[in-house]
Amino acid sequence: MTATVRAPAQSTGQVPGPVRATLLVVEGLWTWYRRHWRSTLVSSVLQPLLYLVAMGVGLGTFVDAGGRGARTVPELAGASYLQYIAPALLVAAALQNAAGEATYPVLSGFKWQKNYWAVTATPITPHQLAHGSLLWIAIRVAVSGAAYLLVAALLGAVAGPGALLALPVAVLTAMAFAAPLAAFAATTRSGGEGFNVIIRFVVLPMTLFAGTFFPVEQLPALVRPLAWVTPLWHGTELARGLSLTGVPPLAALGHVGYLVVWLAVGVVVTRWRFRVRLTT
Amino acid sequence: MTQDLLTRPAGEPAPPARTGLLLRVLPPGLYAGRARMLVERSLLVNRRMWLVVFTGFFEPLFFLLALGQGLGALVGGVTGPGGESLTYAEFVAPGLLAASAMNGAVYDATFNIFFKLRYAKLYDAVLATPLGPMDVAIGEVTWALLRGGLYSAGFLAIMLGMGLVGSAWALLALPAALLVAFAFAAVGMAATTWLRSWQDFEYVQLVLLPMFLFSTTFYPLSVYPGPLRVAVEAFPLYHAIELMRGLTTGAVHWGVLGHAAYFVVLAVLGVAVAARRLGRLLLR
Amino acid sequence: MIEDTALVRARGLVKRFGDFEAVRGIDVEVRRGEAFGFLGPNGAGKSSTMRMIACVSPRSAGELRVLGEDPDRHGPRIRARLGVVPQQDNLDNELTVRQNLHVYGRYFGLPRARVRAKAEELLEFAQLTDRADDEVEPLSGGMKRRLTIARSLVNDPELLLLDEPTTGLDPQARHLLWDRLFRLKQSGVTLLVTTHYMDEAEQLCDRLVVMDGGRVVAEGSPAELIRSHATREVLELRFAPGGQDAAVPLARELADRVEVLPDRLLLYTGDGEAALAAVQRRGVQPVATLVRRSTLEDVFLHLTGRSLVD
Numbered sequence: 115m116t117a118t119v120r121a122p123a124q125s126t127g128q129v130p131g132p133v134r135a136t137l138l139v140v141e142g143l144w145t146w147y148r149r150h151w152r153s154t155l156v157s158s159v160l161q162p163l164l165y166l167v168a169m170g171v172g173l174g175t176f177v178d179a180g181g182r183g184a185r186t187v188p189e190l191a192g193a194s195y196l197q198y199i200a201p202a203l204l205v206a207a208a209l210q211n212a213a214g215e216a217t218y219p220v221l222s223g224f225k226w227q228k229n230y231w232a233v234t235a236t237p238i239t240p241h242q243l244a245h246g247s248l249l250w251i252a253i254r255v256a257v258s259g260a261a262y263l264l265v266a267a268l269l270g271a272v273a274g275p276g277a278l279l280a281l282p283v284a285v286l287t288a289m290a291f292a293a294p295l296a297a298f299a300a301t302t303r304s305g306g307e308g309f310n311v312i313i314r315f316v317v318l319p320m321t322l323f324a325g326t327f328f329p330v331e332q333l334p335a336l337v338r339p340l341a342w343v344t345p346l347w348h349g350t351e352l353a354r355g356l357s358l359t360g361v362p363p364l365a366a367l368g369h370v371g372y373l374v375v376w377l378a379v380g381v382v383v384t385r386w387r388f389r390v391r392l393t394t
Numbered sequence: 395m396t397q398d399l400l401t402r403p404a405g406e407p408a409p410p411a412r413t414g415l416l417l418r419v420l421p422p423g424l425y426a427g428r429a430r431m432l433v434e435r436s437l438l439v440n441r442r443m444w445l446v447v448f449t450g451f452f453e454p455l456f457f458l459l460a461l462g463q464g465l466g467a468l469v470g471g472v473t474g475p476g477g478e479s480l481t482y483a484e485f486v487a488p489g490l491l492a493a494s495a496m497n498g499a500v501y502d503a504t505f506n507i508f509f510k511l512r513y514a515k516l517y518d519a520v521l522a523t524p525l526g527p528m529d530v531a532i533g534e535v536t537w538a539l540l541r542g543g544l545y546s547a548g549f550l551a552i553m554l555g556m557g558l559v560g561s562a563w564a565l566l567a568l569p570a571a572l573l574v575a576f577a578f579a580a581v582g583m584a585a586t587t588w589l590r591s592w593q594d595f596e597y598v599q600l601v602l603l604p605m606f607l608f609s610t611t612f613y614p615l616s617v618y619p620g621p622l623r624v625a626v627e628a629f630p631l632y633h634a635i636e637l638m639r640g641l642t643t644g645a646v647h648w649g650v651l652g653h654a655a656y657f658v659v660l661a662v663l664g665v666a667v668a669a670r671r672l673g674r675l676l677l678r
Numbered sequence: 679m680i681e682d683t684a685l686v687r688a689r690g691l692v693k694r695f696g697d698f699e700a701v702r703g704i705d706v707e708v709r710r711g712e713a714f715g716f717l718g719p720n721g722a723g724k725s726s727t728m729r730m731i732a733c734v735s736p737r738s739a740g741e742l743r744v745l746g747e748d749p750d751r752h753g754p755r756i757r758a759r760l761g762v763v764p765q766q767d768n769l770d771n772e773l774t775v776r777q778n779l780h781v782y783g784r785y786f787g788l789p790r791a792r793v794r795a796k797a798e799e800l801l802e803f804a805q806l807t808d809r810a811d812d813e814v815e816p817l818s819g820g821m822k823r824r825l826t827i828a829r830s831l832v833n834d835p836e837l838l839l840l841d842e843p844t845t846g847l848d849p850q851a852r853h854l855l856w857d858r859l860f861r862l863k864q865s866g867v868t869l870l871v872t873t874h875y876m877d878e879a880e881q882l883c884d885r886l887v888v889m890d891g892g893r894v895v896a897e898g899s900p901a902e903l904i905r906s907h908a909t910r911e912v913l914e915l916r917f918a919p920g921g922q923d924a925a926v927p928l929a930r931e932l933a934d935r936v937e938v939l940p941d942r943l944l945l946y947t948g949d950g951e952a953a954l955a956a957v958q959r960r961g962v963q964p965v966a967t968l969v970r971r972s973t974l975e976d977v978f979l980h981l982t983g984r985s986l987v988d
Contacts, residue, residue, distance in 0.1 A: 127758035127833030128787035142781040146772060153593035156600050168607035172617050176469045183468045195468075228768035232829075234734055235762040236785035237754040314449045322460035332464045393734055394695070 129237045132245075139238060139246020140253065147254070157214070158258040162207035163265055169203075169327060170196030170271060187329055189358050193273050200271035201280040201353040202326040204262055208255045208284040209346055212292035213317055215251045217309040220299035223247075224391060234392045244300075244388040248293055248381065255288045256281065273358050280353035287349025290373040293380025300387035325350040348372050451545050454494035455552060461486050461612070462558075472614060475636070476645030487558045488638035489611035491549050491567065492574060495542050496631055497602065499575040502538040503582035504598050508589055511675070530672055535579045535665065542575035543568070553642065561644025570641060570654065574634040577657040580664025581630075587671035605631045630660060685710055685837050685868050686731055690740035693726045700726040702892035703740060708837075713859075713869040715886030717879045717974060719984065723892040724872035725765060728841050731870065732762050745836065758786060761835030761867075765842045767822045771815040775806050775825055778814060779832055786833040796832055803858065804828035820851030827858065831867075838862065840871045844878060856881050876974035888974075890982045900974055907980050908972035909934055911950035915943045915957065916966040925962050932956050937979055946976070 130138055147154075174195035177183035183190040183198075190198055223230035233243050259281050266272050295312070302308060323333060323340075324347040330338050341347050348369040355361035361369075462483030474480040547568055553559050582598075589595065609631035615623055626632055637653040640646050686708040693701040701723040708714045716724040729735035731744055733753040742749055744756050769778050776797055783793035801807045804824040814822065823843070830838060843859065844852040859882060863869055873879050879886055880900045888896040888903070896903055913933070917925060922943060929936045932953050933945035947953045950969030957964070978984075 125759035125834050125836050126786070126788060126792070127760075127835070129754045129758050130785075130787040134787070138784050138787070141784055145777055145781050146770070149774075149777070150593060150772065153596045156596040156603070160600070161603060164603055164607050168612060172608070173465075173469065173613050175617055176472065176613060182470050186467055190468075227771060228766065229770050231734075231764060232768040232770075232782070233785060235732060235757065235760075235764070236782070236833075237758040237787065238785050239754060311449060314452060318453060319456050322456050323464065327460065328464045328468055332467055393736060 127237065132242060135238050135242040136245040136249060139233065139243055140250045142233070143247070143250040154254075158207070158211050158254070159261045159265075162203045162262050165207075166196070166200060166203050166266060166269070166271055170194075170199050171269070174199075186332075189354065193358050194270075196269070196271045197273040197358065198354070199327060200266050200273075201277060201357040202350045204259055204266070204280055205284045205287050205349040205353045206321045206326050206346060207262065208259050208288035209291050209349070210317055210321065211258060212251050212255050212288035213295055213313065215254060216248075216292035216296040217299050217312075218306060220247065220296050221302055221306050221309075224300065225303075230388075230392060240388040240392040241385050243392070244296075244381075244385045248289065248296060248384065251292055251296075252285055252289050256285045259284050276360070277357040279356040283349055283353040283356065286370070286373050286377065287345050287353075290345040290349075290376035290380065293377055293384055295380075297380060297383035297387050300384060300391055320344045320346045325354075345373055345376050450498060450541070451548050453497075454490045454545070454549055457490050458483070458487055458549075458552070458556075461490075462556075473616070474643050474645060475639050476643060478643070478645070480643065483556070484558050484560065484643065485614075485639075486612060487553050487556075488567070488642040489609075489635045491546060491553070491571060491642075492631060492634035492638045493606050493609075493611050494549065495546055495571045495575040496578045496634060497606065498542045498545055499538050499579035500582040500598065500602060502541060503535065503579040504586045504589070504595065506538075507534055507583055507586045508592075508595075511586070530669075532665065532669075535576060535583060535668075538579040538583075539572055539576050542579070543572050546571035546575070559642050561642065561646075563640075563644050563646050564642045567638055567641045570637050573654065573657045573661070574637070577660035577664060578630070580661050580668060582664075584664050584668040584671060587668065587675055605629050610635055630656070633657070683709055684743070685745055686714075686870065687743045688727075688731075688740065689742075691727070691730065691737055691742055692739035693723070693730060693735065694738040700892055701730070704887075704889070704892075704894045706887060706894070708868065708870055710836075710868055711866055712884045713863050713871065713882050715879045715883035716870075716872040716889055717874070717876065717883075717886050717978070718872075718889035719874055719978075722874075722889040724889055725841055727889075728839055728870070728872055732760060732839055733757050758833065759836050761830035761833065761838040763826050763830045763838070763840045763843055765845070767826045769814045769822060769825060769829070772813060774811050774813055775817070776801065776810040778825060779829055782829045783832040788833065793832070800828040800831055803831070803861075805854075818851075820847050820854065823847060823851070823855060824858065827855070831862075835867065837868045837870060840869065842872055842874070844873075844875070852878075876978070879974055886974075888978055888981060890978075890984075895981045896977065903974060903977045904972045908976040909946040910948050910972060911946075912970055912972050912976060913945040913947060913950045913953045913957075914966075914968040914970070915945065915964040916941065917943075917964050921963075921965075925964070928957070928960055928962055935980070944976070944979070946972070946980075 177190070177195040183195055187198070230243060234240050238246075263272065263277060263281060267277075298312075299306075299309070320341075323337075324330065324344045325341065326346075330341040330347065333341060352361060352366060352369040355366070462481075466482035466486075469482040471479045472482055472485040474485060550559075550564065550567055550571075554564075585598070589597075608626060609629045610626065611631070615626060618626060633653040633656045637650060637657075640650045640653075684707045686706060688704060688706040690703045690705065691701060692699065692703050704723075704727065706714075706727075716722075716727060718724050726735065730737050730742060730749065733744065733749040733756050736750055745759055747756050749756055770781065773781065779797040779800055780793050783796060784790070788796070798807075801810050804827065806821060806825060806828065809817065809821065814825065817825070827840075827843070840859070844855050847855065856878070859869065859871075863882075869882065871878070871882055873882075883900060885899050886897070886903070887894045896907060898906070915925065915929070922938075925943065926936065926938060929943050929945050933947045935946040937944040937946075945953055954967055954969060957967075
């Protein structure tokens, strides 16, 4: 076994273009996923489905009984409670999963595993690494969301073809929240204790109060604006509207615009934080 | 819907041998009667992590406010264990009390102990002192319990303030919550000794989440068709919720003692298995 | 793109972090095919220099050309032709050994088939073929290090940067690693190594610079450095506690130069045995004596007044 590695006068390495470089980062993450996807199934697909069954089917029997829900919530006049929460849980689960992927795994790339430094020692730039990491989260969320929608349709939770449009809305909402979070993770130097606080005091309350299980009109007038500023509320309104009753174009434009601003700011800051941390 | 992520951490001369009741059934050398050392250590570590500890209290509170108040308007009244009509908040609050006792105890016992076991190698250092695996098991479970007890007491106080407590029996809900937490922590700790990697925590989720959602936390057993009812009645959390709901609504009968006995058995089994497994893992 | 014979050329290279100047204007030239070393204690500025050459840390002042190009403007193009072995392994612990090589090769824009073939060659080279399908996490330190080196070769780099390649490894693992690096050098790869071990520098480097406090304090081949900054031989004297001070005047009389260390005296002289005989003739009684050849450690001690490794 006398292996030697011959060094040619010219290295075989090339500089991939910006798009290809981004896709190569995605490919690297895909290699991880191919090996470990089973361990992500519960939180990405099963969790929202279990909530859908428990709340939509189980608790839904009380909401739908005698048209109780329909007296307070207009959308429930033409749909079951199961169909009411199905698109909202799609968006909420997408956002939660994206938030999870944008925090600890990103911090690990910088702090524990440090493999981000390995990547940027190659022709891949920090910006391309940031793009690829975010794109990967979006792809993951889209695939989980599609799997969820499929099972939800089998359970009769999907009211009509409009629900297909809820999927891109879910991905947009998830990334609108995850991109700024990735920027925060890229800035974090500590062990990530701040992530717990964000998950407990932002993500969880957002899921519970910003329209997933009941309309924000049920909240005291004073706290309603808190729900309105969350990306989740905009995504939920849009996804639910598209799935059940349709959304007025101007309102749809407003929701999408708001989410795009969050996403754009998040991407710009993430790029910046990646570059600063990886090239000092 | 969130995971309680880990709180990350970092002796005295040998005590005289003691032989308590529980100890006679355990091999000698496993217990030095110094479990409180582990509790003191957890207190020290968590004094710096107060934010994480403090925030854990809010999770059930958020659920209570959202479901009890917000969703309650859509749900209306629910029939309680004694056949009386309850508001949805009155119904769901004891369910959340039991569920948070379970979640808090299990996550504390699994995430933290796994981290200390596999990464921080804390127990290797502890076992180099006169302390034995039994001290570790009881000490860590007690810590999980103290934390769970604080949360439960706070949650009960809020229930009282919101007028969701219908009986003086509710005073017993606190010790009941501690018992439930102890049992779940012990079982969780025993289970942790079999986990190999962080990815295996998905299995913990796989057990806890359906239990949280389907053990009559959010709606009564009557929703389920016959065979499913039997399955739900087999969930440990179902017994915890029955216990709590009986106490806070005042529908107390002899069956409540049965539910309590269930958790005493679970706790004893959990601690015994955890100590034996830790001994096997650490003292080889 | 004009390529001169120097793969790295630095003039007045400076790196500042806020007020702190880690590299204070160094001149370095690395030629194709040689093994070049940066020798110095921790904090000498070696790693900062390496990171600038690796095009992941912009220079604060001065000139730098790597493979004939400016790192600030053509970072990706230069990095495509470099191999980098960082001080701390940054492998993907949750992938297998082979997957680490595959994924990394792809970052260099290599076609899949080429990466697959190259990975097998590198597994063999790093003696990791048996562990190819295991995850990285449970591997030993030496194996991880070899994998990191194998990974850095996936693009057939013209210049390989190794930052403290053997720090923290046991002696056996170090020798295996040196053997692999020696083979690379034989096959024509230009090596750039930082180290604070003088044996490593002597083993691997054709030429080196000694760095201290962000500056280059000497430059040359190991033999040249020893010749110009130390005598041929060294006599080491150890005394019973309290006995050393009294012997210092005599030592100064007998040797070209004397270094007083906390636990021993070093007498630099052309003939160690003769000096030892003289010491004994004068009735001085050390508890232990050693005559040895001068090393880079002595060069460093002479240049900076301090030891390389504390």
